[in-house]
Amino acid sequence: MARDGYRIFDSDTHVGPDAAILDRYLSEAEKGRLAGWAQYRVTGRFGHVTYTKGQRQYRRRLGDARPDEAPAGYMAGFTGVAREREPSPRVDADPAARIADMDCEGVDVNLTLPSGWFGTFTAGDDIALESAMYRAYHRWMSDYCGAYPHRLGGVILAAARDIDGALGEIRRWGNSRWAWGLMVYAPAGMPLDHPALEPVYAAAAEFDLAVVLHTFTVMPPYAPGGHDTWDNLWLQRSAAHPWCGMRNMAAMIGSGVMDRHLNLRVATLEAGHGWLPFWIKRLDEHAETIKAALPELRARPSDYVTSGRYFQSIEIPEGAALTNAVADLLGDEVLMYASDYPHGESHFPKSAGIVMGWDMPETRKRKLLWDNAVRLYARAGVE
Amino acid sequence: MREGFRVYDTDTHIDPGADVLEKYVDPAFRARLDDLAPYKAKVKSRTVDGGERTTYRFEQRLYERTLGEAEASPGSGDGRVWRGKRRPSFGVIDDRSDNRVLDMNEEGSDVHFLVPSVWTSICGVPDVSLEVGLIRAYHRHMEDFCGPHPDRLKGPIVASTRDVASAVEEIKRWGTSKWAVAVQPLLPNDIPVDHPDLEPIWRAAEDHDLAIVHHSFTWSAPYFPGYTEMWDNVYLARLCSHPWGAMRFMAGFLAGGILDRYPGLRLCVLECGFGWLPFWVRRMDEQVSYVGRTAKLKLLPSEQFTAGRVFANVEAHEHAPMFDMVTGALGDGCLMFGSDYPHFESWFPNSIDKILEWPSVTGDKAKKLFWENANRCFKQT
Numbered sequence: 001m002a003r004d005g006y007r008i009f010d011s012d013t014h015v016g017p018d019a020a021i022l023d024r025y026l027s028e029a030e031k032g033r034l035a036g037w038a039q040y041r042v043t044g045r046f047g048h049v050t051y052t053k054g055q056r057q058y059r060r061r062l063g064d065a066r067p068d069e070a071p072a073g074y075m076a077g078f079t080g081v082a083r084e085r086e087p088s089p090r091v092d093a094d095p096a097a098r099i100a101d102m103d104c105e106g107v108d109v110n111l112t113l114p115s116g117w118f119g120t121f122t123a124g125d126d127i128a129l130e131s132a133m134y135r136a137y138h139r140w141m142s143d144y145c146g147a148y149p150h151r152l153g154g155v156i157l158a159a160a161r162d163i164d165g166a167l168g169e170i171r172r173w174g175n176s177r178w179a180w181g182l183m184v185y186a187p188a189g190m191p192l193d194h195p196a197l198e199p200v201y202a203a204a205a206e207f208d209l210a211v212v213l214h215t216f217t218v219m220p221p222y223a224p225g226g227h228d229t230w231d232n233l234w235l236q237r238s239a240a241h242p243w244c245g246m247r248n249m250a251a252m253i254g255s256g257v258m259d260r261h262l263n264l265r266v267a268t269l270e271a272g273h274g275w276l277p278f279w280i281k282r283l284d285e286h287a288e289t290i291k292a293a294l295p296e297l298r299a300r301p302s303d304y305v306t307s308g309r310y311f312q313s314i315e316i317p318e319g320a321a322l323t324n325a326v327a328d329l330l331g332d333e334v335l336m337y338a339s340d341y342p343h344g345e346s347h348f349p350k351s352a353g354i355v356m357g358w359d360m361p362e363t364r365k366r367k368l369l370w371d372n373a374v375r376l377y378a379r380a381g382v383e
Numbered sequence: 384m385r386e387g388f389r390v391y392d393t394d395t396h397i398d399p400g401a402d403v404l405e406k407y408v409d410p411a412f413r414a415r416l417d418d419l420a421p422y423k424a425k426v427k428s429r430t431v432d433g434g435e436r437t438t439y440r441f442e443q444r445l446y447e448r449t450l451g452e453a454e455a456s457p458g459s460g461d462g463r464v465w466r467g468k469r470r471p472s473f474g475v476i477d478d479r480s481d482n483r484v485l486d487m488n489e490e491g492s493d494v495h496f497l498v499p500s501v502w503t504s505i506c507g508v509p510d511v512s513l514e515v516g517l518i519r520a521y522h523r524h525m526e527d528f529c530g531p532h533p534d535r536l537k538g539p540i541v542a543s544t545r546d547v548a549s550a551v552e553e554i555k556r557w558g559t560s561k562w563a564v565a566v567q568p569l570l571p572n573d574i575p576v577d578h579p580d581l582e583p584i585w586r587a588a589e590d591h592d593l594a595i596v597h598h599s600f601t602w603s604a605p606y607f608p609g610y611t612e613m614w615d616n617v618y619l620a621r622l623c624s625h626p627w628g629a630m631r632f633m634a635g636f637l638a639g640g641i642l643d644r645y646p647g648l649r650l651c652v653l654e655c656g657f658g659w660l661p662f663w664v665r666r667m668d669e670q671v672s673y674v675g676r677t678a679k680l681k682l683l684p685s686e687q688f689t690a691g692r693v694f695a696n697v698e699a700h701e702h703a704p705m706f707d708m709v710t711g712a713l714g715d716g717c718l719m720f721g722s723d724y725p726h727f728e729s730w731f732p733n734s735i736d737k738i739l740e741w742p743s744v745t746g747d748k749a750k751k752l753f754w755e756n757a758n759r760c761f762k763q764t
Contacts, residue, residue: 224609285700
């Protein structure tokens with residue numbers, strides 16, 4: 001399908017199978033391990049069961065001396081976008097419900113990432129459980145996406161604390177229809193440029209999987225600065241995604257991983273995009289003025305960003321003018337349409353329509369809505 | 384003047400050594416110098432003479448892992464490269480304002496705004512009285528340093544946020560002096576800029592028509608947000624420190640409603656880059672509606688920009704297209720010239736020339752960038 005002649009690839013959406021769904025994909029032994037996490041088990045208002053070990057709370061309103069001590073749940077205070085209708089409540093359980101929403105909005109393809117709670121397992125000591133949950137997620141993704149192989153895909157989750165396990169999962173699923181990318185779950189303090197992760201990036205390159213960088217506001221793997229946002233959710237929400245995107249892409253590019261794996265593609269998702277031109281100038285400047293802190297690179301950091309192997313999803317509220325300004329500075333090959341569906345910042349069911357209404361050259365718009373994501377997620381097999 | 388433009392350099396530095404500051408301490412504080420002695424450090428001078436200086440350095444966080452390596456290499460340093468054609472003249476960060484003015488004349492700079500650094504890391508020391516003692520000494524030094532060149536050397540009053548009463552006292556003492564055009568709060572990482580205890584500082588600054596200045600630091604207190612999460616790498620730390628520190632300060636200041644409550648105040652962030660401003664302004668606005676948890680605001684952050692009360696200085700490495708993008712988005716009333724003299728990233732004595740190469744920096748735009756915006760920010764009525 002297409003909308004007004006444009007095909008639309010949403011490069012950053014989420015899927016949050018709750019623990020009750022994933023339970024069916026765990027062995028009895030693995031269920032036993034998960035039972036040890038009972039104290040972190042939470043049932044949400046729609047009955048979704050998740051685990052929240054490691055969840056941070058930001059309780060102070062700006063201008064107040066002290067935090068609000070009233071009990072508060074996940075992302076308390078966050079309202080998101082005022083929408084004319086909500087996504088289907090069954091979107092995480094039933095792929096047909098997601099497809100119906102996609103059809104309603106006119107979206108052809110969704111790249112799905114796990115929702116925020118899934119990072120909880122990096123906050124525990126049970127690495128075997130963490131790997132088991134990722135394996136269960138992969139099996140479930142195979143089922144979930146399998147019914148709509150040309151429209152739904154996702155990422156293989158790589159446990160940075162279990163490299164052998166991660167490599168096993170990449171080999172198991174790397175050629176499967178649903179696996180279009182790879183996301184590393186590293187525990188707090190472990191750099192994404194750590195040499196221990198090199199086999200993971202090599203495997204991603206071998207299987208033509210895009211490496212995606214994405215963070216969450218209150219859950220691990222934490223964005224940098226999460227303890228330094230003055231206990232305020234507005235500040236944390238403003239800063240977490242951009243700061244994490246900035247640091248992580250700088251570490252990836254600056255470590256030379258894209259030199260060592262010449263077909264590796266990297267994307268920063270849900271982190272905003274208006275900062276990218278500024279950031280790459282800074283990357284270049286400091287790669288010269290602080291040379292000793294990074295290995296010798298074959299090119300300037302900015303050259304990797306504009307090489308056709310780096311991508312970044314847009315944030316719709318940044319608007320047409322800023323998006324055009326970024327594309328004017330970096331070219332049309334970097335930015336991708338994204339909505340964050342079905343999360344709170346998605347403008348569903350109007351996200352695609354907002355961007356389609358932007359005043360920009362048609363070629364640029366087509367690349368933004370479709371072509372660039374197709375290049376990043378080459379394994380999606382769409383053209 | 385440079386090519387017919389008056390130039391106000393809003394980001395330059397001064398770092399009086401321990402021996403200089405000690406001359407200016409209160410008589411009653413002199414006995415406390417023994418408490419400061421352990422913090423004296425010998426450092427290599429960056430000026431033309433080379434040699435050693437003694438400075439107060441209260442702590443220094445090193446980032447010693449090379450990207451791609453598993454472990455840090457202690458002692459590796461950061462290997463910073465000097466950008467300028469020549470080193471600044473002798474004593475320009477200590478007590479030789481005559482040499483500083485000669486450097487300014489060579490570069491074509493009319494006014495320097497002097498940001499204090501290094502010794503300000505005292506805000507990481509638990510004993511607040513030491514901080515207050517050094518701040519008071521520093522202000523007396525500024526009076527002497529800037530005094531012979533009252534129209535050319537300016538700076539901020541440093542405000543302790545751990546001793547607000549003393550900060551207000553210092554603002555009252557120096558707020559009408561010729562050199563004092565701003566207030567720079569020393570904000571330890573755990574004190575929010577929007578905390579109500581700091582209100583007397585903003586009130587006193589407004590009473591004296593002083594701008595509020597933020598400048599971030601990489602290696603020492605007051606630290607930038609995320610400083611413990613740089614994966615021990617100075618490339619990442621240097622990339623993030625200044626912009627993130629400014630983003631947080633600006634966000635807390637604007638969404639804390641401080642400019643609403645004090646309509647005479649102006650805010651400026653220095654040496655923190657400027658290409659991120661349009662993005663950050665949009666994001667702050669957006670999150671006000673999604674998240675709330677701000678003070679009750681009369682104006683959104685973007686509206687404070689268009690009201691002409693928020694300023695930042697340009698960085699040469701961001702280049703002309705970024706300048707065009709930012710002025711296109713936010714207008715030409717918020718960006719100011721800044722060189723980082725006499726630090727590594729300054730292109731001294733060609734910092735102004737680097738900006739004059741930007742095609743759109745001509746006519747009224749150039750006047751605003753080099754002079755008028757800074758003169759409005761640091762207006763000293």
